[in-house]
Amino acid sequence: MTTGTTEIVTKLPGFTRGIDFYGNLAFIGLSQVRESATFSGIPLVEELNESERMCGVCAVDIRNGQIVAFLRFEGIVQEIFAVTVLPGIVHPDLINEPDETLDSSFVLPDEALADVPRKLRPSES
Secondary structure (H helix, E strand, O other): OOOOOOOOOOOOOOEEEEEEEEOOEEEEEEEOOOOOOOOOOOHHHHHOOOOOOOEEEEEEEOOOOOEEEEEEEOOOOOOOOOOOOOOOOOOOOOOOOOHHHHHOOEOOOHHHHHHOOHHHOOOOO
């Protein structure tokens, strides 16, 4: 039912840029907003300090607003401009840059390594 009112479903730790939907999930791009004249005074800048603002993609259950997953980018990647769901694509090409760029761009939890094909895993030290 359309009521014409605004309802906060969830708050995310970044400046939202890009969204796509797949089933009950919204995939939302987040950029690290840097404090500047352009962004001064917006609630995100006022509520979170720079170290709390993140860059990545959040998966949010649209039925209840719960964040079900978060892929966080670090290092030189600070902005997301668009998000597109690629159904059926298991291992998309993320970056066409040297390995050192990709190695420092996002954090993959250790438990998720089991889903990465052995040939693509970083060499064990």
